[in-house]
Amino acid sequence: MVTLSPSLKARVSTPLKIGDFEVKSRVLQSPLSGVTDMVFRRLVRRYAPESMMYTEMVNATGLHYVKNLPKIMEVDPNERPISIQLFDCRPDFLAEAAVKAVAEGADTVDINMGCPVNKITKNGGGSSLLRQPEVAEAIVREVVKSVDVPVTVKTRIGWNDREIIILDFAKRMQDAGAKMITVHGRTRAQGYNGNARWEWIARVKEVLSIPVIANGDIFSVEAAVKCLEQTGADGVMCSRGTLGYPFLVGEIDHFLKTGEILLPPTPIQRLECAREHLQALWEYKGDRGVRQARKHMTWYAKGFVGAADLRGQLSMVNTVHQGFELIDYAIAQLVNGYEPEEETESSFALV
Numbered sequence: 001m002v003t004l005s006p007s008l009k010a011r012v013s014t015p016l017k018i019g020d021f022e023v024k025s026r027v028l029q030s031p032l033s034g035v036t037d038m039v040f041r042r043l044v045r046r047y048a049p050e051s052m053m054y055t056e057m058v059n060a061t062g063l064h065y066v067k068n069l070p071k072i073m074e075v076d077p078n079e080r081p082i083s084i085q086l087f088d089c090r091p092d093f094l095a096e097a098a099v100k101a102v103a104e105g106a107d108t109v110d111i112n113m114g115c116p117v118n119k120i121t122k123n124g125g126g127s128s129l130l131r132q133p134e135v136a137e138a139i140v141r142e143v144v145k146s147v148d149v150p151v152t153v154k155t156r157i158g159w160n161d162r163e164i165i166i167l168d169f170a171k172r173m174q175d176a177g178a179k180m181i182t183v184h185g186r187t188r189a190q191g192y193n194g195n196a197r198w199e200w201i202a203r204v205k206e207v208l209s210i211p212v213i214a215n216g217d218i219f220s221v222e223a224a225v226k227c228l229e230q231t232g233a234d235g236v237m238c239s240r241g242t243l244g245y246p247f248l249v250g251e252i253d254h255f256l257k258t259g260e261i262l263l264p265p266t267p268i269q270r271l272e273c274a275r276e277h278l279q280a281l282w283e284y285k286g287d288r289g290v291r292q293a294r295k296h297m298t299w300y301a302k303g304f305v306g307a308a309d310l311r312g313q314l315s316m317v318n319t320v321h322q323g324f325e326l327i328d329y330a331i332a333q334l335v336n337g338y339e340p341e342e343e344t345e346s347s348f349a350l351v
C-alpha cells in the first residue's frame with residue numbers, strides 16, 4: 001500500500017513555480033506526438049484540472065513557412081495551464097515560433113531536446129542537441145529574449161551510455177535562462193527500452209536551482225511516489241502511462257493532494273471514455289480523426305475477456321459509426337457479466 005509521507009506531502013503541497021508562473025499541481029501531462037491534441041488534453045484535464053499540459057511538438061521551421069498555425073498548435077482559451085512545445089535547431093526560427101506560441105495562449109514555451117526519432121535528429125533537433133550544447137544554449141537564450149513567458153526544456157540524460165552529459169547540459173540550460181527542465185531518465189540510444197534511470201534525475205536536482213521534473217516510467221501512483229522520493233524532483237511527468245488512460249495524471253495529483261487512492265475506472269468506464277474520445281476526435285478532425293482514434297481505442301480496450309479481439313477490430317474501423325457499434329456491443333457484453341482478461345501481450349505498440 002502506498003502512503004504519502006509527511007515530508008513528501010510538505011514538499012508537494014506548494015505550487016510549482018516556473019519562473020513567475022505558478023502551477024497548482026506537481027503532476028504534468030507530457031507532450032506526446034499524435035496523442036496530446038486538444039481532445040486528449042480535455043479528457044486529461046477533466047480529472048486533473050490544475051495540471052500542466054503540453055501540445056504535441058511543433059516544428060519551428062515548418063511554422064516559419066506557413067501562414068496559418070497548424071492544428072496541433074491550437075489551444076482552447078479555457079485550457080490552462082498549457083505549454084506549447086517546439087522543436088528545431090535554429091534559434092531564430094524557434095524565437096519566431098515562440099512568439100506565435102505565446103500569441104496562441106501558451107503559458108510557457110517548451111523546447112524539445114529529447115526526441116530520439118531519426119527524422120528529427122538528422123535535422124539537428126530533438127535529442128541531437130545533447131551533442132551540440134552550444135546550439136542548445138543559443139536556442140534558449142534567443143527564445144528567452146523573444147517572449148515574456150517562462151521558457152523550459154525537455155531532454156534526456158545523454159546520447160548514449162558513453163555520453164551521459166545531463167549534469168553539464170542541464171546547468172547550461174539553466175544559465176541560458178531556462179526556468180524549468182524535464183529530464184527523461186533514458187539516453188537517446190535507449191529509445192523507450194530498459195528502465196528510466198531516475199538516479200540521474202536525482203543528480204540533476206542536486207546541481208540545479210530551477211525546478212526539475214522527473215519523466216520516465218511513471219505508470220502508477222506508486223511509481224510517482226517512488227520517483228519523487230528517490231529523485232527529490234519538483235514534480236513528475238506522465239507519458240505512456242496515459243495512453244488509453246487519461247485518468248493517470250488526475251489519480252496521482254489527487255493522491256499527492258489528499259493521500260487517497262481513487263478507485264480505478266472499470267473496463268466499462270474505460271470503453272465509455274474510448275467512445276467519447278472517438279466522437280470528439282471525429283467532430284474535431286473528421287475522417288482523419290477517426291483514423292487517429294483507432295490507436296486510442298485499442299489502448300482503452302484492455303482488461304476483460306475478448307479485449308484482444310476487440311482491439312483487432314477497433315484498429316481497422318473506417319467510420320465513426322463502426323467504432324460506436326463495436327464499443328457499444330462490447331459494453332453491452334460487459335454489462336451482462338465481465339471476466340478479467342489474462343494479460344499476455346505487451347501493452348504498447350508504439351513507434
Ligand SMILES: Cc1cc2nc3c(=O)[nH]c(=O)nc-3n(C[C@H](O)[C@H](O)[C@H](O)COP(=O)(O)O)c2cc1C
Pocket residue numbers: 030031032033034035055056057085112114115154184196215216217218219237238239240241350
Ligand atoms: C507516442 C509518443 C509520442 C511522443 N511525443 C513526444 C513529443 O512530442 N515531445 C516530447 O518531448 N516527447 C515526446 N515523447 C516522449 C514522452 O514525452 C516521454 O518523455 C517518454 O515517453 C518517457 O516517459 P514514459 O516512460 O513515461 O513513457 C513521446 C513518446 C511517445 C511514446
